[in-house]
Amino acid sequence: MRFTIQRDKLINGVSNVMKAISARTVIPILTGMKIEVKNHGVTLTGSDSDISIEYYIPIEEDGIVHVENIEEGTIILQAKYFPDIVRKLPESTVDIVVDDQLNVRITSGKAEFNLNGQSAEEYPQLPKVQTENSFELPIDLLKSMIKQTVFAVSTMETRPILTGVNLKLVDNSLSFTATDSHRLARREIPVSNAPIEISQIVVPGKSLNELNKILGDSEETVEISVTNNQILFRTKHLNFLSRLLDGNYPETSRLIPEQSKTKIQLKTKELLGTIDRASLLAKEERNNVVKFNAPGNSMIEISSNSPEVGNVVEEITADQMEGEDVKISFSSKYMIDALKAIEYDEVQIEFTGAMRPFIIRPVGDDSILQLILPVRTY
Amino acid sequence: MRFTIQRDKLINGVSNVMKAISARTVIPILTGMKIEVKNHGVTLTGSDSDISIEYYIPIEEDGIVHVENIEEGTIILQAKYFPDIVRKLPESTVDIVVDDQLNVRITSGKAEFNLNGQSAEEYPQLPKVQTENSFELPIDLLKSMIKQTVFAVSTMETRPILTGVNLKLVDNSLSFTATDSHRLARREIPVSNAPIEISQIVVPGKSLNELNKILGDSEETVEISVTNNQILFRTKHLNFLSRLLDGNYPETSRLIPEQSKTKIQLKTKELLGTIDRASLLAKEERNNVVKFNAPGNSMIEISSNSPEVGNVVEEITADQMEGEDVKISFSSKYMIDALKAIEYDEVQIEFTGAMRPFIIRPVGDDSILQLILPVRTY
Known part of the structure; x- marks a missing residue:
């Protein structure tokens, strides 16, 4: 087996495939990376048996040659060393040659690495997924x-x-x-x-x-x-x-309430900043609880209290509010996660009571829904 | 005590002073940050009793006002929360007020934090160092x-x-x-x-x-x-x-040899790359040993061998070489550290024998000296 490859293409492929390779796998051969050389291109494979990744580098793409000097074959290389070696080689091309004793010689410029390879026969066959459907x-x-x-x-x-x-x-x-x-x-x-x-x-x-x-x-x-x-x-x-x-x-x-008693529209970034600040004083508690108090006008008070440390309170103005007053408490972490996932400038929050789940959606897009269960504190 | 300060100045000062504050100190008050407000400026202090850092923010600098609304006083704030609070406040100015019960109110825009402060009387006095000498x-x-x-x-x-x-x-x-x-x-x-x-x-x-x-x-x-x-x-x-x-x-x-038997000049970056590659196959061994073989001509062979994994060998050309042949082994880590510390394009290595310490200096600058003890392998 032999091939000469553009180093940047190899680095890119190796770093993708490494995402599936774990040093702690129970199947020893899976700590290795499979390299399969065919006349049409090189396929790298990594797997931890939960995830498998194959990355394909064709010999040529858009008229640019990536791989040359091909002699077909397959080898398993120790993934612990191979990525660093490829990354640190001195020249822009890499030559890899495998002999019958599975000795792998990697050269680039004047640098030469000789590694012990493993036979690809021991590498598990990846399941073939029917791609017609x-x-x-x-x-x-x-x-x-x-x-x-x-x-x-x-x-x-x-x-x-x-x-x-x-x-x-x-x-x-x-x-x-x-x-x-x-x-x-x-x-x-x-x-x-x-x-x-x-x-x-x-x-x-x-x-x-x-x-x-x-x-x-x-x-x-x-x-x-x-x-x-x-x-x-x-x-x-x-x-x-x-x-x-x-x-x-x-x-x-059926968890998702179909009707709501209160609808509040807010600027996403402003709400996110306020919740983030309100969560600062209770770092250790995993889901630091904040209080959200909307007493009917558009002023909303967000607060939090950590007896040992102190308290924080901030007002934020709703763009729109309709329905009943709301006093509710929830995990600031959940709210921050939800707001970060909504890639819109304005959100609508729909409440159906202090102990019922509430919904956060971007204004004008029903395809995204975030739901949070409140915490009893009021 | 009271002051209003530009938030970016405060962030900068706090992040400097935090370098001296450890959560694991044996003196509980030292987990806090001292804030001293005088009419001429604000001094932040942090200490872990080994290192103490004082950072001074004058009320005005180059005609730009940093601090206003000053009422003099001193307070200790919990350093676990204060830096995050300052960093995440919404506006460009911060107002800090301390009452007689050591309650600290930090406000910026509509955000208000109330923290429990501690009396500065408990904070240790930093030693005064005579600055005349x-x-x-x-x-x-x-x-x-x-x-x-x-x-x-x-x-x-x-x-x-x-x-x-x-x-x-x-x-x-x-x-x-x-x-x-x-x-x-x-x-x-x-x-x-x-x-x-x-x-x-x-x-x-x-x-x-x-x-x-x-x-x-x-x-x-x-x-x-x-x-x-x-x-x-x-x-x-x-x-x-x-x-x-x-x-x-x-x-x-007296550790530093005064005479040498071999002098070799090399390009720093080229040598560093070669040593770095030669060290790749023995990640676990703390001071992975590489072999350096200079057989008299200007070709130098750098190699390393890890029986389980494989070997690596690379040639590098010396810019100049005089004196005896050299075969020597040393820790690649020490060599990499030394070469990184030398901020010159070319280095001279002086050997006095395979088991004697050798010296690395930049070519043309005697003020920097790196010395490494070899390892016996040849």
């Missing part, structure tokens, strides 16, 4: 859907199903829903002419976080296909495969 | 002297004196020396007309690291004064006070 999304829209929901997944393993994001594609509408049972985040978009339906799958939050990091901001599309226990995200160079979570996701739609 | 240095020169030596202090508490940098001012020459007994770093500069002599003091490496972080790159000068057990660095706004280490610093001058 798939649908497409713009990459930036997928990233936005992930960012608006994934923060709300549970971090507790007591209900494993809640550590994932619930994905549905029904009636040409795609939705992502996440909840840790104290708050809920949902984003829904129309998908025209979707060739498949997905009644109910749950993708691990960790997988979506990694996917979000790997996908660049781009207007290209990603192709999504699903089997019983795997989901595949495919772009031009990347195959990102994640296992799905087993079990039934709770029915969340 | 002092000398001056440009700040950037002091920073450069610190950076070129402090990395070589010992991190082991077995010989506490070696955790500091030895400072001498004798015969109008100022020197900084640090050694952990495996390597040594020294920088010497002429100081014309120094009004004092300092025969031998040792400043904790930690103090110099903090000082280096706080001092901005500036052509202003810093005034340095020393007493038996304290050193004071004073700039326009800053008093930085550190305790000195007790004990006798070892005589290091």
Whole structure:
């Protein structure tokens, strides 16, 4: 096996694939990176058995040659050393040669590394996902859907199903829903002419976080296909495969109040700053509680009290307010997360009582919904 | 006590003073920050009893008003909360009022924080250092002297004196020396007309690291004064006070070989890159050893071998070489530290034998000296 490759292309591919490789895996061969050289290009693979990532570098793209001197073959390299080596090599091209004894020679300029490779036969076969039944999304829209929901997944393993994001594609509408049972985040978009339906799958939050990091901001599309226990995200160079979570996701739609008693419109950034300040005095308490008091006029008082340290109070003016007075307390962390996920200048908060969940939406966009359960303090 | 201050000035002062405040101090009052308001300005103080930092904000500077509405007084505020509060306040000015019960009200725009202050009477008095016997240095020169030596202090508490940098001012020459007994770093500069002599003091490496972080790159000068057990660095706004280490610093001058058998000149960056690559395969071993083989011509071979992983070898061309052949092994970490500290394009390495310490200096500047003890492998 042999190939000569542009170092920047290799660095980029390696850093993507490394996102799936863990030093703490139970299958020793998975601490390695698979390199498969074919006449048409080089494929790098990493996997921790939950997530698998394949990155493809074609020999040529837009008339620019990336890979040369190809002799086909496959090898597994220790992922602990390979990325640093590639990153620190002195020249812009790298030559990699593997002999019959699996000795790997990496050269660039006058630097020469000789590493012990492992046979690719021991590397597990990645499941093949049927890609005929798939649908497409713009990459930036997928990233936005992930960012608006994934923060709300549970971090507790007591209900494993809640550590994932619930994905549905029904009636040409795609939705992502996440909840840790104290708050809920949902984003829904129309998908025209979707060739498949997905009644109910749950993708691990960790997988979506990694996917979000790997996908660049781009207007290209990603192709999504699903089997019983795997989901595949495919772009031009990347195959990102994640296992799905087993079990039934709770029915969340009935949690969402259909009517409200109070509607308040506020500037997102102003509210975010005020909540952030109100949360400062109780750093240790995990979900520092703030009080939100809207006594009917448009002045809203946000306050918090930490007996040992002191208190904080701030007034903020609503752009609009209709309905009953509200006095309610909630986790500042949940509110900050929700407001950061809403990429609009103005939000509407809908309350149905001091002990009922309340809803935050951007003004003029019903596709994003953030729900928070209040805390009893008043 | 009361004052109104420009928030950016306060943020800057607070972040400097915080460098001296530790949450883990044995004296509880030292977890707080002292704020002293006088008619001429505001002084912030932090201390962990090893290092003390005073930062002064005058009421006016270059015609710009920083502080207004002054009622003199002093208060101690919990340093755990105060910096975040100041940083996140909404407006560009901050008003701080303290009442007779030590309640502190911090307001900015519509945000109001009420904190419990502590009486300044409990705060320890900082030692007064006599500043008449002092000398001056440009700040950037002091920073450069610190950076070129402090990395070589010992991190082991077995010989506490070696955790500091030895400072001498004798015969109008100022020197900084640090050694952990495996390597040594020294920088010497002429100081014309120094009004004092300092025969031998040792400043904790930690103090110099903090000082280096706080001092901005500036052509202003810093005034340095020393007493038996304290050193004071004073700039326009800053008093930085550190305790000195007790004990006798070892005589290091006789460690430095006076003659050499081999002299090799190399490009600093090229050598650094090569050593860095040669160190990649033995990440865990703390001072990964590399071999340096100069067989008489100007080709030098740098190599390293980690039986489990593989080996690396690279050739580098010397710009000049005179004297005997050299085969020597040393810690790549020490070499990388030394080369990074030398801010010149070309270095000269002087060897006196495979088991004798060798010296690295910039070509054409004798004021910087780096010494490394080799490791026996050949």
